[in-house]
Amino acid sequence: MQTTLLFADAMLGGLARWLRLLDIDTALAAPTLSDRELVRLANAQSRVVLTRDRHLIRFLRPDRGLLVAAQRTDAQLREVVDAIQLPRPEALFLRCLVCNGRLEAASAEQILERVPASARAFDQPIRHCPDCDRVYWFGSHTRRMTEHLQEVLPQWFA
Template sequence: MDAGVGPTASFRFYEELNDFLPSARRRRTFSCPIAQAATVKHMIEALGVPHTEVELVLVDGESVGFDHLLADGERVAVYPKFEAFDITPLLRVRERALRETRFVADAHMGGLARLLRLAGFDTLYDNHFDDREIARLCAEEGRIVLTRDRGLLKRREVTHGCYVRALHPPEQLREVVDRLDLTGSMRPFTRCLVCNALLRCASAEEVDSRVPPGVLERHHRFAACDGCGRVYWEGSHWRRMEGMIGSVVPHPARS
């Protein structure tokens, strides 16, 4: 889209939102035509930026919602999440914040989903989930969508989402934790890595028939999953996972 005859608006995208734009439009103000009755959300996504990546929109210096109807000559500034200061009083783009941090990951985010569960976050994942099901879970359960699919983040039902830029699970975990400021919310080893259910403490007598020979002689603390029946103990695999979490996000909170 290039500026031409008819109503136009000028746009400026900030920080990482520029990653979604063609190089000629990054980190600069540009003008483009606006359709009749075009909303802020429609234009932002038409320019390539998923609305879930946007935290604040200013039109001629005033905070507006995604439903703001654009008019000829308006100046639109679009911002991602702010790290340096609290802009809560300015926000207009969403009806409410999420009360709990819960995720749903798309089919390509299985490794990240497992690590988020390891860190204690409620994370739904099934490689058979299609976009419609993921959008439904986001809308009905208040979950943050994790994906590298921009089209999924542009679905109307998706109110909260995170476009994951990193390619490998440990780096993806670091990115999500840093971006959403989750370090203080981490509770490692409180969820089942396989089915996402909460774990509970279990006695040696309870898990006797469910662990390999010799485990009861070497270990005395166990966690059981009532969802899928798995048992966890602080063996070498546990210590490797603990070390991995510590290397990705130093000093997480521990239950």
């Protein structure tokens, strides 16, 4: 199966986080990155540009681009999943929601120093982002995010 690589413009930061939750490699353009540079980087990395900017798609013509019509993040996520025909991921929460890095198992030291005792009691993996040093664990926030995802993409959880 071919991996889909995405590059969201700065307006779509919320969408990028949800795509990362789905283990979709999604770069996010810094607000200072010009549209031309975004298209150049996306083309060089064989990424699909996600944008709400008609001008970017029409005049800069990325090799692969999707004009996202929806305004709300939920609808944007459904739109991208449908348009690109993204497959249901095998697992959720495998990428850093902030920097897009691949998460790894956290060391005992990272867990003891940075994870609340209540989270350590769960029989779920605790992960660490080697790129930005964030630590992730399963708790009520991940449960709520998963439940929300089930509402947004019910076909994946039927």
